[in-house]
Amino acid sequence: MTAATATEWETVIGLEVHTELCTATKLFCGCANNFGDQPNTNVCPVCLGLPGSLPVLNRMAVEYAMRIGTALHCTVQSSLFHRKNYFYPDMPKDYQISQYDVPINADGWLALPDGRRVGIERAHIEEDTGKSTHVGESGRIHGADYSLVDYNRAGVPLVEIVGRPDLRSSEDARAYVDELRAILVATGASDGKMEEGSLRVDANVSVRRRGAPELGTRCEIKNMNSLRSLGRAIEYEAARQIAILEDGGTISQETRHWDETLGRTSTMRSKEEAYDYRYFPEPDLVPIAPSAEWVKAVADALPPMPADRRAAVAEAAGMAPDADPVVTVVRLDLDPLLNAAVAAGADGELAVKRLANEVAAGLEQASTLDPRAFAAVVGMESRSELTTAQARTVLKELLEHGGDPAAIAKAHGFEAMAAGALSGVIDQVIADNPGEWDRFAAGEDKVQGFLIGKIKAATGGNADLKEASALLRARRG
Amino acid sequence: MATPISTADVAHVARLARLALTDEELEQFTGQLAAVLAHAADVEALDTTGVPPTAHPLPIDNVLRDDVVVPCADREEVLAQAPASESGRFRVPRILGEAP
Numbered sequence: 001m002t003a004a005t006a007t008e009w010e011t012v013i014g015l016e017v018h019t020e021l022c023t024a025t026k027l028f029c030g031c032a033n034n035f036g037d038q039p040n041t042n043v044c045p046v047c048l049g050l051p052g053s054l055p056v057l058n059r060m061a062v063e064y065a066m067r068i069g070t071a072l073h074c075t076v077q078s079s080l081f082h083r084k085n086y087f088y089p090d091m092p093k094d095y096q097i098s099q100y101d102v103p104i105n106a107d108g109w110l111a112l113p114d115g116r117r118v119g120i121e122r123a124h125i126e127e128d129t130g131k132s133t134h135v136g137e138s139g140r141i142h143g144a145d146y147s148l149v150d151y152n153r154a155g156v157p158l159v160e161i162v163g164r165p166d167l168r169s170s171e172d173a174r175a176y177v178d179e180l181r182a183i184l185v186a187t188g189a190s191d192g193k194m195e196e197g198s199l200r201v202d203a204n205v206s207v208r209r210r211g212a213p214e215l216g217t218r219c220e221i222k223n224m225n226s227l228r229s230l231g232r233a234i235e236y237e238a239a240r241q242i243a244i245l246e247d248g249g250t251i252s253q254e255t256r257h258w259d260e261t262l263g264r265t266s267t268m269r270s271k272e273e274a275y276d277y278r279y280f281p282e283p284d285l286v287p288i289a290p291s292a293e294w295v296k297a298v299a300d301a302l303p304p305m306p307a308d309r310r311a312a313v314a315e316a317a318g319m320a321p322d323a324d325p326v327v328t329v330v331r332l333d334l335d336p337l338l339n340a341a342v343a344a345g346a347d348g349e350l351a352v353k354r355l356a357n358e359v360a361a362g363l364e365q366a367s368t369l370d371p372r373a374f375a376a377v378v379g380m381e382s383r384s385e386l387t388t389a390q391a392r393t394v395l396k397e398l399l400e401h402g403g404d405p406a407a408i409a410k411a412h413g414f415e416a417m418a419a420g421a422l423s424g425v426i427d428q429v430i431a432d433n434p435g436e437w438d439r440f441a442a443g444e445d446k447v448q449g450f451l452i453g454k455i456k457a458a459t460g461g462n463a464d465l466k467e468a469s470a471l472l473r474a475r476r477g
Numbered sequence: 478m479a480t481p482i483s484t485a486d487v488a489h490v491a492r493l494a495r496l497a498l499t500d501e502e503l504e505q506f507t508g509q510l511a512a513v514l515a516h517a518a519d520v521e522a523l524d525t526t527g528v529p530p531t532a533h534p535l536p537i538d539n540v541l542r543d544d545v546v547v548p549c550a551d552r553e554e555v556l557a558q559a560p561a562s563e564s565g566r567f568r569v570p571r572i573l574g575e576a577p
Contacts, residue, residue, distance in 0.1 A: 023544050030547030039565040044550045060544035080532050087495055089569040132572065148566035276493055281532065289538040 009245075010210045011238040012218075013173050013203055014165035017180055018158050019190040020128060020198040021064045027127045027157035028055030028097065035196055039150035047155035049093030054284050061157035062104070062288055064189035065125045066298045068159050069105025071183050071305055072120045076298075078289040079104040079124070081282040086275055089149050090129040098126035098160075100279045104288060110163070110183070111307055112175050113322040119164030130154040159189070165204065165215065170231040170238075177201055177227060182306040182331065194226055201230055205237045207245065216241070217251040221265055223258045233258040237265050309335050316348035325356035332360055340371030346378035354378055358392055362399040373398055376405040387464035390414045413460070422455075422463055426471055429454045441476050448472060481514035482507060 023033050029046035045053040069076045082100035103124030109117045130151040134144035161180065167173050181199055184190035192199050201224055206216035221237055224230040236258075241251050256265040304312075307321075309330045314321040316338060329335055334355045341351040354377070359366050377398065381391035386409060394408045429451060430437045440447040448469065455468045487507045491498045498506065552565060561568035 025544050025546050030542070030545060031549045032546045038552075040552050040555060040567070041565075042549050043552075043555060044547075048550070048555065056542045057540065058544050059541035062541065078538070085493070089567070089572060132569075133566070134572070144571055147569050147572050148563055149569055150566050278493055283533075286535060286540050287532045287538040 008210055009207050009238075009242050010212075011168060011170075011234070012165045012206045012208065012215055013167035013169075013234060014218075015163045015167065015173060015176060016202045016204070017161045017163070017177065018128075018200045018202075019068075019161070019184050019192070021061050021157040021159060021189050022191060023058055023060045023064065023157055025058055026155040027058050027061050027125070028155055031155065033156050034152070035198070037152055039152060042152045043154070047092075047151060049091075055097065055282075057285060057288070058157060061125060062290070063298065064157070064187070065104050065123065065159050066290060066295065067187040067302060068161070068184065068189050069108065069123050070295075070299045070302055071187050072105065072108040072110055072123060072161070074105035074108030074120060074123055076105055076290060076295050078102070078287055080287050081125075081285045082279045083282050084126075085278045085280075088129075089147065090132050090154070092130070092151060092154065096127055096129065097282055097285070099124035104290075110176065110180060112172070112179060113307075113310070113327060114175075115322075118166045118176055121162040121164055123159055123161045126158050126160060128153050128156040128158050165206075165218075170234040173203065173234055174227045174231050177230060179306065186303055186305055188303075197225075203230065203234055203237075205234055205241070206251070207238050207241045216245075217253050219251065219253065219265075220255045221258050222255060222268065223260075225260065229258060229260050232260075232263060233265060236263060240265065306330055313338060313352060316342050317352035318349055319352065325352050328356040328360055332363060332366070334359060334366060337366070337369060337371050337374055341375035341378050344372060344375035344379070346375045347382040350382050351375075351378045354381075354391065354395060358395045359399065362396065365399040368402065369399055370402065373403075373405050380405065380409065384464065384467065385409075386414055387467075389461070422459070422468060423471060425455055425458050425463065426468065426475070429458060430475070440472070481518065482510050 020033075025031060026033055026042075026047055029044050031042040031044050031047055034042060046055055066076050079099055080102045081097050083095040084098045084100070085095045087094055103122040105123040106121070108120035108123070110120060111117050130149050131153050133148045133150075135146050135148060136144035163176065167176055177199075181190075181192040181194075184199070185192040190198060194200075203221045203224065204218045205221060206218035208214065208216040219237060219241070221233050224233050237256065244251060253271045255268045257268045258265050310321045310326050313319075313326045313329050313335050314323065317323075317326060319326050329338060329352055332355075337359065338348070338351050338355055342348050351374075354374075359369065359374070374395070377386070377391055377395050380386040380394075381388065386394065390409065390412070393412060394405050394414070397403070397408050398405060433451065433454060436447050436450055440451060451472060452465055452468060455463050456465065484503050484507045487503055487510060488498070491503070491506075556562040556565070556567065559567050
């Protein structure tokens with residue numbers, strides 16, 4: 001594919017994201033919802049699909065689903081459960097209980113960090129399946145001799161978030177999943193761990209000539225286990241489809257499997273082989289009809305979302321909401337430190353920079369960082385009592401050992417570097433290097449580097465060199 | 478009225494439900510299902526304008542339980558009832574095809 005042809009085509013992406021909910025128990029029974037337990041230790045007649053067992057819905061799973069819907073600006077509505085029938089050993093009942101035509105959350109949107117909105121078609125509740133391990137040389141289904149099944153995950157509550165095909169690039173897709181993950185974590189509904197499979201993404205990818213009104217035929221890509229593989233899979237798939245269309249071929253609608261090692265997608269099943277799930281209403285469950293009071297209580301209790309927090313940080317720092325330091329501070333949950341520092345009188349922009357750099361680098365200790373001490377360091381830097389280099393040193397020590405910033409600065413001899421002290425150092429450097437000073441004073445700018453070097457040496461590298469340059473130039477008159 | 482369901486339809490539904498039916502059974506169930514569908518057609522003929530769809534025969538909703546862990550079944554007892562098990566897991570025949 002040449003660069004010229006690439007620009008003629010537009011990639012259209014819609015994502016389906018499954019998130020496991022952080023409930024204590026499964027969706028329809030009181031078995032523990034724990035990742036990593038010994039196989040088949042969290043199972044009971046309900047999640048094993050034994051005859052005569054009956055599901056009873058977990059209130060907390062409904063609450064989490066409502067939080068997710070509210071955070072995604074969906075309409076939270078009365079909803080029903082259906083049985084999705086299929087024969088596969090990961091579901092011992094031979095059906096999955098899901099929501100079909102009437103989901104709990106419908107018609108919302110998510111704003112990307114740059115402000116663009118991506119439509120959310122629905123966010124519905126369903127149960128997770130068991131985990132099968134294929135035994136044989138390949139470790140995959142093809143060539144396996146038999147399979148082993150662990151039902152600990154069967155019946156774990158999921159919310160599936162179906163996005164509209166509003167994304168146009170792999171970068172868009174990654175930004176969407178990143179933002180969605182942050183929202184899910186903020187609601188408390190999910191731990192957002194893609195590596196552990198608690199967040200799983202399928203991508204519907206199609207391409208069309210730029211400006212074409214109709215969407216192209218799409219393929220659904222499965223098995224992306226990280227944001228990176230999501231991006232790679234989308235780019236591979238779009239290029240594959242463009243190559244076929246440019247050769248005069250047509251795309252067949254199918255489900256494709258992403259192979260991370262080979263870096264390509266391959267056919268999993270065609271449209272003809274698509275499952276006929278024979279959905280029908282789940283007779284063992286009654287509708288969920290959240291009262292207006294419940295819906296309102298969920299909305300009122302929702303904590304600030306990442307976008308709100310970025311807006312607040314951006315405001316405090318005088319930066320754009322999608323500026324890197326702002327995004328970093330919110331992603332790493334450092335904004336409470338910012339708020340405390342600003343409340344204690346620290347400069348917002350400086351505080352955001354220190355948080356996004358030094359504090360982010362020592363993140364493990366960030367939780368022990370005393371907000372007042374952090375505010376004090378930023379305050380000393382903004383009043384030029386500390387240079388940037390000195391502030392970094394003090395902050396690093398504060399993160400590692402704690403303590404009083406003023407005492408740390410004093411122990412390093414940094415207190416002498418106040419602007420007044422710097423003036424004394426400059427006096428000395430001028431006295432020691434009269435020839436160079438005369439040349440500089442006569443307008444020979446290139447000598448400035450020499451003088452600054454002397455100041456730097458005399459202060460052990462702790463002088464604010466910008467300040468020193470300004471003072472030198474001021475002396476020259 | 479035209480036949481509401483063909484033998485081929487019944488064979489398809491049987492396949493989806495993994496039921497092996499003989500030709501005689503196919504004929505028999507085609508007749509029975511046709512009667513069921515004819516009854517549904519009778520109901521469909523009623524004017525239901527303004528009648529909300531029934532989601533469930535019981536006039537209740539929001540049957541919920543608290544999110545509290547209860548003891549699970551004993552693994553050995555559970556696995557003992559399976560045709561085969563290995564390493565604490567259910568052992569199943571080779572699976573033909575990826576998960577849905």
